[in-house]
Amino acid sequence: MKRNGCFHPSVALAILILGFIGLMFSGAEVLRAELDPAAIQQDIQTFFDRLAMAFDKKDIAGIVQTAMPDASLQSLDGSSMTLEQWKTAAEEEFPTVQDLHSLFIVETAKVVGDQATVTYTETHRYELIKEPGQRCESLSRWRADLLKTPEGWRIKSFAQLDGQILRDGKPAEAGTLPKTL
DSSP states (O other), rough: OEEEEEEEEHHHHHHHHHHHHHHHHHHHHHHHHOOOOHHHHHHHHHHHHHHEEEEEOHHHHHHHHHHEEEEEEEEESSOOOEEHHHHHHHHHHHEEEEEEEEEEEEEEEETTTTEEEEEEEEEEEETTTTTTTTTEEEEEEEEEEHHHHEEEEEEEEEEEEEEEEEEEEEOOOSSEEEEEE
């Protein structure tokens, strides 16, 4: 196997070939993930799964980190909110809810280079602390523009496409439930 403290040339060549093959397969996996639409959609879904977990934990800082600092949110009624305005509202509203369960499901993801336009559904189920036992649900559909950064996907803008808020399965009166969920 070793001759004069070194590997035999045929063993050394075999090690180099196996190492090269390993690099090819790992490089091919990275390339596949970058080119395969299903892999890209799964990557974006994973991003939204982490976002849902941050909502469940009411981790406002974690949620804010998923967006670009200049991100904006456009509501169904046409009103707009900066990320900083959303953060301020969330700091007021999140302490009023408990038993929060969130789910984000990517419907479509169109990727061009390092940018993506995504449509997704967003569901939040929760109780208001002041009204225990009364289940609330926010159901909405959004379009988001994302940017792939060295840290991963980040949201540049959100636009609500439709939505409804329910209290015990019935439409809730406008303004009676948190607008950040």
